[in-house]
Amino acid sequence: MKYFLSWAVALSIYGGLAGAEGVRLATFQADVTPPLGAPLCGGAVKPAEKIDDPLGARGLVLLVEGQAPIVLFAVDWVGIANSGWDTWREALAGAAGTSAERVAVQTLHQHDAPSCDFDTEALLDAQGLGGTTFDVVFAREAIQRTADAVKACLAQATPVTAVGFGQARVDQVASNRRVLGADGKVEHVRWTATKDPAVRARGVGTIDPNVKVISFWNESKPLAVLSYYATHPQSHYGQGCVSADFVGMARSLREQALRGVPHIHFNGAGGNISAGKYNDGAPENRPVLARRLAEGMRRAWEATERMPLGPSDVGWIVARVSMPVRTEVSLEHEEQVLRDVNAPSAAREQAANEVAWIKRAEQGDETCLSALRLGSVYVLHMPGELFVEYQLAAQSMRPEAFVAMAAYGDYGPGYIGTAEAYPQGGYETGVYVSRTAPEVEEVLMAGMRKLLE
Numbered sequence: 001m002k003y004f005l006s007w008a009v010a011l012s013i014y015g016g017l018a019g020a021e022g023v024r025l026a027t028f029q030a031d032v033t034p035p036l037g038a039p040l041c042g043g044a045v046k047p048a049e050k051i052d053d054p055l056g057a058r059g060l061v062l063l064v065e066g067q068a069p070i071v072l073f074a075v076d077w078v079g080i081a082n083s084g085w086d087t088w089r090e091a092l093a094g095a096a097g098t099s100a101e102r103v104a105v106q107t108l109h110q111h112d113a114p115s116c117d118f119d120t121e122a123l124l125d126a127q128g129l130g131g132t133t134f135d136v137v138f139a140r141e142a143i144q145r146t147a148d149a150v151k152a153c154l155a156q157a158t159p160v161t162a163v164g165f166g167q168a169r170v171d172q173v174a175s176n177r178r179v180l181g182a183d184g185k186v187e188h189v190r191w192t193a194t195k196d197p198a199v200r201a202r203g204v205g206t207i208d209p210n211v212k213v214i215s216f217w218n219e220s221k222p223l224a225v226l227s228y229y230a231t232h233p234q235s236h237y238g239q240g241c242v243s244a245d246f247v248g249m250a251r252s253l254r255e256q257a258l259r260g261v262p263h264i265h266f267n268g269a270g271g272n273i274s275a276g277k278y279n280d281g282a283p284e285n286r287p288v289l290a291r292r293l294a295e296g297m298r299r300a301w302e303a304t305e306r307m308p309l310g311p312s313d314v315g316w317i318v319a320r321v322s323m324p325v326r327t328e329v330s331l332e333h334e335e336q337v338l339r340d341v342n343a344p345s346a347a348r349e350q351a352a353n354e355v356a357w358i359k360r361a362e363q364g365d366e367t368c369l370s371a372l373r374l375g376s377v378y379v380l381h382m383p384g385e386l387f388v389e390y391q392l393a394a395q396s397m398r399p400e401a402f403v404a405m406a407a408y409g410d411y412g413p414g415y416i417g418t419a420e421a422y423p424q425g426g427y428e429t430g431v432y433v434s435r436t437a438p439e440v441e442e443v444l445m446a447g448m449r450k451l452l453e
Helices: 007-014 082-096 118-124 137-157 245-257 285-302 329-338 344-360 388-397 440-449
Strands: 023-031 056-064 070-073 103-107 162-169 178-180 186-189 210-218 219-230 263-267 305-308 314-321 367-374 377-381 402-406
Touching: 007 023, 023 219, 056 137, 056 186, 056 263, 070 082, 070 137, 070 263, 082 118, 082 137, 082 344, 103 186, 103 263, 118 344, 162 285, 178 440, 210 285, 210 402, 219 245, 219 285, 219 402, 245 263, 245 285, 314 440, 367 440, 377 440, 388 402, 388 440
Parallel strands: 070 103, 219 263, 377 402
Antiparallel strands: 023 056, 056 070, 162 210, 162 305, 178 186, 210 219, 314 367, 367 377
């Protein structure tokens, strides 16, 4: 990569930036709004016809004495998968002078936003279907633009003396999408926009009701705020109007309230969570949901406790896992569909997604889970559209600690359910929607335990 630095060189250059305090922080931003005409949501909705509000790439670099830099990054895209995820991490790592394993890349999963998967694109391009799921040239420009922002921000690194943490309940936003019937099977899928009032009226179901806020401080001055909340982040979508949706609006409201302190928002394990109980899809609901989330963020901020932060308080833990592939899906069959010129283009695009994921698994590629430790605060970085039960389980593994989770890392596996959820049916655990087998729960739980040791 253009900005690659060895660990030894990085430590010699950026170790000095840590200064006497031992920990420094630099924040960065880049505009990653797609051009008009670009595919959105992997080509599943109308392409970009107008820009309702710009999409942002936001993150921070932690420079810790005696350690290689750490990069946390969140982007207003629907998903970054397979080698797309690898490429993003490698580019940001090169710019920060660290390794890709010390870079967390997460999307916020807004649906009126681009995707990125170079493996799937290569398979489709070979069949004359290149560019149907995302704008490849734009994606590479966005990666480079963000890497440039990372490199530039390092000169502005500021000492960190403390970390803050707080949480508060968010009212009338999240609800579980999977409404179960008396037989324990999924009776209704409560989509983000749910028109049926009877389905909206059903119980909230299993959610994490709290938004968690983590902040970095230089004495009494806040330097950056990170927030974590689990839900699908769209209110209405699919009409070609690019938007960061209600989570982006809530983020902006909080940034304005804190007079420009950078706010970086992450989507938690919201694979089976949406605002469907409180949203019928009317456009006027978007600012309502945004204000509700921002209000929870405000109360979490006001509940913040602070503790000193030094180099020995900062840790980065990695667990590499191999997630089991669905047995119902055959590589041979999907390759046949991909090559079938008479098959619908949507079926061929879906087949390319399956082929890319299965081939990576067969080649022994592992998924990188990671956790940032800040004293008694832990932030886990997880793949796919993860069910909220994983987030709740992580918190229960370390009840004495403050545990936050960012999901929507590598988007290659799609939805990731619990072992119990697969036989319950429903959309999220269906074939071609979730690319992992039920045994994935055991694999990921073991990985989370390692991160939280």
